[in-house]
Amino acid sequence: MKSLKVFVVSDSVGETGEQVVKAVIAQFRPNFENTVIRRFPHIENDDHIKNIVEIAKAQDALIVYTLAEEKMRQKIHHSCQQENILSIDLLGPIIQLFQEKIDEPPLEEAGLVHKLDDDYFRKIEAVEFAVKYDDGRDPRGLLLADVVLVGVSRTSKTPLSQYLAHKRYKVANVPLVPEINPPEELFLVDPKKCFGLVISPEKLNIIRKERLIALGLNDDAIYAKQERIKQEIAHFYKVVERIGCSVLDVTNKAVEETANDIIERIEQNK
Structure with a gap:
């Protein structure tokens, strides 16, 4: 049976990212029922991101991230690219879409939900x-x-x-x-x-x-x-x-x- 590791990286508790990952996994059952989801909550600085990327590379894990601050999203995106780690930004594209529609900058505050x-x-x-x-x-x-x-x-x-x-x-x-x-x-x-x-x-x-x-x-x-x-x-x-x-x-x-x-x-x- 196939296995997969997914790291959910968040500046809050990571619940949003985990729920999305579970919804995606459900589309691939039964082959990915043994998927391991690991949360990395309350990520606040570059050192945290660096450590997570290193662990993900060692364990061949995917990274899914929900980070409110743009510079943190950019940091993890570039770090994953450098290490050839597959990753996806769940919040960034939607925030950008809303920003363009309402012509207002986002608050970029973690944990508001x-x-x-x-x-x-x-x-x-x-x-x-x-x-x-x-x-x-x-x-x-x-x-x-x-x-x-x-x-x-x-x-x-x-x-x-x-x-x-x-x-x-x-x-x-x-x-x-x-x-x-x-x-x-x-x-x-x-x-x-x-x-x-x-x-x-x-x-x-x-x-x-x-x-x-x-x-x-x-x-x-x-x-x-x-x-x-x-x-x-x-x-x-x-x-x-x-x-x-x-x-x-x-x-x-x-x-x-x-x-x-x-x-x-x-x-x-x-």
Whole structure:
């Protein structure tokens, strides 16, 4: 059975080059099933290239490279030519094509794809965190969160948590109800990352009535009565005073506006 050695040379982790090589190998099965693929990641200078070319020559290997910087691509190209090593540049021709089309120079920065991937996965992780620790479901999340939100019902805790999650912040929120003691973990949270959300009783009365109607219920329920709302807000202030956290008035404020206020405060406290 035929065998082949392929060196994947990259200024990042080399995953892109390896996936392309595997796609090509698949076109030659079963003859090349025993192909050996060896990655050489994080190549940064001429000495690295020189050593790789020497090893490739000794082992009769092909070289496939994904290098963002043009001078590094030229270096490995000339080195392979001098040693009669078969090689191919996976990024260079495409970069050149794009450059001609959009008339802009490339950044020539290594690992940008993986930076984007890391950012994407951080967002997904934050969104999953917000769902898991929404509405006080698991108080253990309070000590793991980047941001903790507390407030009475219908103060936009959940939509605000999701919005902040899309900004890569892990958010947990806790509803405050007079009849239920807040979890003890809430009072162990750093007050600088905890925010109390309050809304005017009049506005909250309107919101709760609309919510009851949307659910097909009587809008005269205790949940929407002014006396009940004032009782809940009084309880809210007792809790946030004990926590020692900031209080944000979200009356007539968009979620984005409140979120930006929180982000600014969080970043200032870092």
